[in-house]
Amino acid sequence: MMTANRRTIMAGAGAGLAVAYGLGSGARANAAQPQRKLGYAIVGLGYYATQQIMPQFRDCEFARLTALVSGTPEKLERYGEEYGIPVTHRYSYADYDSIRDNPDIDIVYVVLPNAMHAEYSIRAAQAGKHVMCEKPMAVSAAECEAMIAACRKAGTKLMIGYRSQFEPHNLHAMALAQSGDLGPTQIITSEHGFYAQPNQWRLERPMSGGGSLMDIGIYSLQAARYLAGEEPVEVTAMESTDRSDPRFASVEDRIDFVLRFPSGIMASCVSSYSSNHNNFRLHGTEGWLRAEPATAYTGHRLWVERDGQTQEINLPPPDKNQFAAQLDHLPQAIMAGTQPRASGEEGWRDLSIIEAIYRSAREGRAIRLPETLATGPAGA
Numbered sequence: 307m308m309t310a311n312r313r314t315i316m317a318g319a320g321a322g323l324a325v326a327y328g329l330g331s332g333a334r335a336n337a338a339q340p341q342r343k344l345g346y347a348i349v350g351l352g353y354y355a356t357q358q359i360m361p362q363f364r365d366c367e368f369a370r371l372t373a374l375v376s377g378t379p380e381k382l383e384r385y386g387e388e389y390g391i392p393v394t395h396r397y398s399y400a401d402y403d404s405i406r407d408n409p410d411i412d413i414v415y416v417v418l419p420n421a422m423h424a425e426y427s428i429r430a431a432q433a434g435k436h437v438m439c440e441k442p443m444a445v446s447a448a449e450c451e452a453m454i455a456a457c458r459k460a461g462t463k464l465m466i467g468y469r470s471q472f473e474p475h476n477l478h479a480m481a482l483a484q485s486g487d488l489g490p491t492q493i494i495t496s497e498h499g500f501y502a503q504p505n506q507w508r509l510e511r512p513m514s515g516g517g518s519l520m521d522i523g524i525y526s527l528q529a530a531r532y533l534a535g536e537e538p539v540e541v542t543a544m545e546s547t548d549r550s551d552p553r554f555a556s557v558e559d560r561i562d563f564v565l566r567f568p569s570g571i572m573a574s575c576v577s578s579y580s581s582n583h584n585n586f587r588l589h590g591t592e593g594w595l596r597a598e599p600a601t602a603y604t605g606h607r608l609w610v611e612r613d614g615q616t617q618e619i620n621l622p623p624p625d626k627n628q629f630a631a632q633l634d635h636l637p638q639a640i641m642a643g644t645q646p647r648a649s650g651e652e653g654w655r656d657l658s659i660i661e662a663i664y665r666s667a668r669e670g671r672a673i674r675l676p677e678t679l680a681t682g683p684a685g686a
């Protein structure tokens with residue numbers, strides 16, 4: 307017989323479990339919250355902004371698309387017409403700072419190449435706007451600190467586009483890991499990678515800040531941290547890159563790393579630009595869970611094993627997908643006066659660990675992580 311607790315998990319009443327742990331999408335309006343949709347300006351009209359993010363506003367309760375920023379007039383016209391954005395709300399990079407005079411813009415969503423995140427986020431804060439910034443938050447922990455400081459000075463909120471933190475299977479896995487029903491967590495593994503096509507900014511260090519780790523391996527790092535539910539204390543890493551491959555003249559291909567957490571959890575993580583992976587596993591003393599694909603745009607699957615019995619968790623369809631839930635979360639935090647989940651500090655933690663991963667691979671030794679990881683950047 308399954309216990310009630312176990313039945314909850316195994317039968318897949320996952321949304322309930324996630325909400326019980328305060329991890330639900332939190333998307334439903336509560337009576338205290340004003341029913342206003344806050345306006346987003348999207349900066350950078352590339353693949354992710356136009357193909358994944360912009361279509362999601364139709365499913366948002368608290369967010370609407372009100373402005374566009376691009377260096378390409380044809381894109382401003384095309385997407386401006388498609389989304390009904392008036393000409394007065396279409397900006398080039400040259401007149402970006404004048405967004406300060408537009409009351410229809412509450413939030414600026416930075417979807418530019420990584421090396422541009424800090425500058426455009428800081429200028430948005432200086433214009434008095436709240437900031438949503440894509441992952442990786444920036445190309446260094448120091449840049450993240452400057453972004454956090456700028457938003458704090460301006461009194462605006464800062465959130466990072468960690469959409470998986472709003473995806474039901476990931477939420478269910480986090481809640482299950484924290485519930486103790488699989489026993490204390492011992493081992494986490496997470497693999498993320500794809501085959502990188504040549505000739506793109508991702509392969510140019512000045513624009514990307516690094517290779518697979520900055521782009522896709524960061525999902526392995528995120529999963530390790532949100533499944534462990536604590537901050538790592540030490541990391542070791544190894545890199546393998548064929549420098550004769552023109553794609554990897556300035557950035558790494560594969561970099562694997564192991565994180566050790568205070569409770570003893572070990573997380574082994576894969577990051578690759580030359581092979582396809584998208585999964586995580588968590589092993590407790592009483593059972594395990596496995597997600598694959600774990601952090602994709604769609605098609606997530608999750609299995610749980612206990613007492614030698616493996617079952618797939620079938621979650622009810624969410625009210626809104628991970629993208630819409632992420633877009634709605636920041637307006638809710640702004641209106642409620644709370645810190646958003648996936649805050650700037652969360653992005654800073656990842657960049658601080660990423661710097662230690664690169665250093666470990668370079669120096670061939672384990673790197674201790676600073677205790678401030680758990681609290682936030684100095685001066686925070």
Ligand code: NAD
Pocket residue numbers: 350351352353354355377417418419420440441442467468469507513521
């Ligand atoms: P992309 O190349 O498709 O888009 C980048 C945009 O920036 C383009 O419109 C380009 O014209 C513009 N741009 C402005 N100045 C530029 C310059 N100097 N060099 C190059 N481009 C310049 O890239 P993308 O895939 O949309 O990625 C954009 C950001 O979104 C990245 O930070 C990436 O990590 C992030 N992203 C996140 C996810 C996710 O699932 N959360 C998925 C894809 C991308």
